[in-house]
Amino acid sequence: MESRNTELVNNAPRPTGPGSVISRLFRSPWALSRGLANSSMFRYVVRRVLWGVAMLVIVSMLTFIIFYLLPSADPAQLRAGKGATPARIAEINHSLGLDKPFYEQYGIYMKKLVLHFDLGYSYHNEVSVKTEIFSRLPVTFSVAIGAFVLWILLGIPVGVISAIKRRSLLDRFTMGASLAAISAPVYWLGLIALFLFSSDIGLIPLFGGSGSYVSFSQDPGGWVNSLILPWFVLAAAFAAFYARMVRGNLIEVMSEDYIRTARAKGLSERRVIFRHGLRAALTPVVTMAGLDLGALFGGAVLTETVFNIPGVGRFAYQSIIDSDLPSIQGTVLFGAFFIISANLIVDILYAFLDPRVRY
Amino acid sequence: MTSLLEIRDLHVHFRTRDGVVRAVEGARLSVERGRTLGIVGESGSGKSVTALTVMGLTRFPNATITGSIDFDGTDLVTLPDNQMRSVRGQRIAMIFQDPLSSLHPLYKVGWQIVEAIQAHEDVSKGDARARAIEALHEVGIPSPEKRIDSYPHELSGGMRQRVMIAMALVLKPDVLIADEPTTALDVTVQAQILDLIRRLKDEYQTAIVMITHDLGVIAEIADEVAVMYAGRVMERTSRETLFTKPELPYTWGLMRSIPRLDAPRPGRLDSISGMPPSLINLPTGCPFHPRCPYVMDVCLKTEPELLESERDHLVACHLQPADRRRIGRELQTQYRS
16 A cells, blocks of 8 residues: 555665755745745655545545445434324424435535534434544544554564564464464454453443543543553454564564674674564554554544444434434544545555655 | 684585576685685576675575685584574675675665665764765765665666675675676676676775686686686686686687687687586486586596695696696687687
8 A cells, every 4th residue: 555656766866855854844935835845855745635535535435325226224214203293204304404416415514514614413313423423533532542652562572572583382382372363353352352351341341332432531541441442452463473474574584694694794683673673573563554554543442332422423323224314424534534544654664764755 | 814704625516306406515715804716607607696695695495605714713504593693794795796686675775775874883873974975985875875875776886886885894894706797788887897897806905706707807816726617626726827728628618708809709609519517316426527629537426526736726627737737738728819
């Protein structure tokens, strides 16, 4: 993914690039603005942002079309409850605007979104979707960032040790365990974790169980306690995947010619591995980590559902159950926004990590 | 003069799943200060493994290394890893075939040279950087104070190899091992790099070990030559003697396979028939016998020893010395005409 909009150029004289943008920051503001407008990096970012906006429009359109084409429960019927008269359902349809053709509904929706950043109101309970999502974002961030820190702290060291001690007992054990962790579905692992360690139903009641989430500002200790199980469950597969990726990358890099050169210079093996090997092996891992974190900001649907955490993921799940189009649309757009942004950030970051990448 | 680096009876074997790879079998080589030893041979003849073993870079868990590598009074085969590390880079340096893949792509060339200096000497970054600039200047890189902040991919192939040489020579090593340093370069750049190596050798009295499959490079730069085949040194002599009075059937084959400008063009360029042997299942007797046009019964049974044929001319071949000289002479005249 990272190479899609970037290219490797050999022997090329260097025009203005990301490095020079930074160096310009230290000159006068006038030079900075002129430099930015001229720099290929700036043009690249503008182009990518415009593409990102186009992508969001396409995503919203697709969500609308899919909602109308695929059979789903009738929102008005759900709203009206059992035994509602046809007149009542027609009334609800009219008040929600569902009696208009769908392209007209889409037009109204987009107009409100663009002019007022208004994501509409839930068909289900008339709450503002924007408010609903914003109130849940900190929860989802808590889940995602905690798990991210865990999987990086676990995955990278395990991968490095496995690569260095290749074919050792330790390597075989960790790689076997990681395969198990990658293969275990989150909902299964989550239920096992709850069954073993949750404070309500667990065999060894250690941590908060399903539905125990409290916000950080309310009770920091309770916040950590309620999130430990979800963090580990969500991080397990990622950590395992990252360990395997780091191991594979590092083993490959360690057979490169420049590693032989580093050894021939008389460097210590530690320095050869960490300064020369790991530096090259981790570049693609950074890209991957950015994309994964971005995707999780859109909501960790399974984890949040299993642990009953009031985040964006569980909200998305609930909206689908309720056939609640504005809420579905809102969560999909937020998810797409985070993924598109993460892609852009990672691609820009890549130019700083690998000097061969030019825009 | 006594040799600075003397390799005696070196054996390097690697245990693999397919069997034991006998990469080097009883190599005997030596080089003196300010001289150039050329090692010539095909791929898999053991020339690179010999060089890497001198650097202590073949000490893998599956490797068995026996024999001795005497370097200035120290045996490098038995030298502990931590002491080997201070020899490596500082007293014996090495440059490689492909300078693009041999330089770290993510670090500036200056950083890489500074790192080499600081690995062995306790100097400040600023001093190391000044010396790196001087080294780049020394190897003929224009405006080195700018180039020092270039990344390898921003330099041309010849410039990259110059950077490698600067990095290898910045600590003024006693020995420079060059493993096919010109193979990946354009012909004109090849000549410049060879010139540079020769000039630096004369200036610092560095001993050079030049590994190549190209007899043209040998003719250009070597003082002594060792012809390697299947992990063995088969012929060892001065460059003069090698080109005027070669005594080994394999060497004759190598010479005949060079195209020449000063002779009528033959219909097809001669090549040595057959393939280099597998280092796991070597033929019995002389390893070259399946490809040798002069093969005799004895060649299938016993391996020839590397013996002195004339003064300073060692040959490993069962042919009678008189016959070898006669055939060599005939081939030379035929080849000249």
